[in-house]
Amino acid sequence: MRLRGIVTLPVPSQRMVYMQDETDAVIVQIPAWPVGGLNSGTRVEIRGTADCGVFAPQVIEAEVTVTGSGPMPEPLALPVADMMRGRGFGRWVRIKGVIRDMHLDRDVLGLSVAAQGKRVFCLSTGFPEERLPVEWLESPVEVDGVCWTDVDPNRRPFGFHLVGIGPECVRRQPAADPFAGPPLPLTEGKRLREAADARLLVRGRVAADLQDGRVFLTTDFGPVQVRRAEPLLRADARVLRYERPEQPALEPGDEVECAGAPQGGPGAPVLLDGEFLKLKSGPPPEPVAISVPEAASGAFDSALVRLRAQVLSQETREDFYGGDRREFLNVQAGDILFQAWLPPGAGAPQPPLAPRTLLELTGICLSHPRPDMAGGGSGGAFHLQLAGPAPLKSLGPAPLWMQPGLRRALWAGAAVTAAGLGGVFFLSYLVKRRTRELAAANTSLSQEVEARRRTQTELDRALRTERELVNLKSRFVSLVSHEFRTPLGIIMSAVELLRHYAERMNDSQRRELLDDIHESTRRMSGLMEQVLTLGRTESGHADFRRLPLDLDQLVAALTGELCAALSVPCPVLWEPQGDLKGAEGDETLLRHIFSNLLSNAIKYSPEGGTVLFSAVREEADTVFTVRDHGLGIPESDLPCVFDAFHRGANVGDIPGTGLGLVIVKRCVELHGGDISVAGAPGGGTVFTVRLPLFAAEG
Known part of the structure; x- marks a missing residue:
């Protein structure tokens, strides 16, 4: 097979290079190392045999041709957790974090970088100095390099480290002394529960130092668990390692300042890479007296508590955090079972405790978050890490009523x-x-x-x-x-x-x-x-608005509009009787009433016929009559004439919708009046409308 790409990391001692293009990365074995060597940024063309790898393909027995040089590819930014699971193997990647520790092995600078709550070991070859750059500690940093996934004997990934060429792969910002600024104010306590790489400064009192790297503090934010910073292992005496200042011995009650990076997650806040500055000594804090159900609720995670339970048995088992074997007590209160761990180095209680002995236990309550509480909180299982001057006190046999x-x-x-x-x-x-x-x-x-x-x-x-x-x-x-x-x-x-x-x-x-x-x-x-x-x-x-009306003017305008709109030559004779001045009504509704009645009369009248439109006042009412000499309405259609979409049986091909008279009836009803119809086939039709257009006298 033949590939083209750019060399990201040459390894001359193993006759191997890491190479990638725009799509992915491969490892290339080159038996005949080219004269002049290969450098990061060299563009090459290789010919060889494809082989499979654990996390990325390989090319073996490869021949290489140098085609030029160029800039390194843009680093791939991946979540640290994904790279620890094998993603990005062999790729040129970038991580951001804070330098926590370092060592120097000849010209290879090793940096321990806290990134996204994890520790990533980064190697930078070609370091020009012979001393440790301790001023880099606590510096925010960007590191570019080739990702190498670490695997266990079963080839399962458990971590990764980066390898880069030259100091230009490490870009840092000025470091800040974590103890130089003020402690975290109470208003920003939520930052303790948000994962971060930069360390926060917290002030509190020591509740317990377990001598296994864990220290528990009582603070204004509540209980806080601190895990001390662990130095890098030194495999060779020639390796220069940063010697951390000796941490003070801590006793319960000591007031301290602690710098640590928040881990985030459920339960009480946890600070990683913790370092302490002792301010003064003080009396040990008093444990909080709680019940076992309260301890199981998760509300007292990492707090110094005191509770009562009866012992079931005692055993020796390996510590969850590694190290020597430890003594444990299996205890019970009600239906809740839990374990009480004796302090590191402490032997079994002497004399041995008899089963069902009632105990008063003092120590740190450590909750075990359930999988369904990944978003916050804890609860369910817990264990008690005994601590304090008198962590275990026998109260004699448990009363019968305490037997489950x-x-x-x-x-x-x-x-x-x-x-x-x-x-x-x-x-x-x-x-x-x-x-x-x-x-x-x-x-x-x-x-x-x-x-x-x-x-x-x-x-x-x-x-x-x-x-x-x-x-x-x-x-x-x-x-x-x-x-x-x-x-x-x-x-x-x-x-x-x-x-x-x-x-x-x-x-x-x-x-x-x-x-x-x-x-x-x-x-x-x-x-x-x-x-x-x-x-x-x-x-x-449809609203009814009563306004003054000029009926003569309204009818004149309306008849003029109808005669202009309809092509049938059929005059309309307006015959008002009596004095119609002072009428009041809704002009819009009246237009709908009269335009539909008059247009129907004209439409169904013969050419040259006359439509009579008359009005007469009867006290508060006005009676309007529209009479034509057209087709008339059959007797059988009169009961349905005001139904929607109904048309007379004798209309033939004369266009119409059957909606006009429905609209007339609704408008008359809105006006508070009534309408009637009379007629016979061939004799025309008479519509009579009675409307209250005048104010009632008296």
């Missing part, structure tokens, strides 16, 4: 007795309450029956209304589809003719087509206006 089995039996007996007595009183109460309920039920039964009868009546009315609405919608869809189809067809036909043959037509023909389009558009607009008007009246959105 006997206590459960006593509680069960008491519960049965209480349940029996409670049952008697409860039954008596139920009988009295039921008697009152039956009396009240008898009183309200007739009311409930009547209410249900009214409800049934309303439901029947609602069902009838629903059926009418369904029929109305069906007729509306049928009407709209029919009424829109014809004018739309005319418009489309006229437009097609104009598009294709406009140049061949004379002005008269084009004007005729445009008139057809205009008439069809006006027809559809009128239909939509009627539908919208009906919708407003049916939904209750």
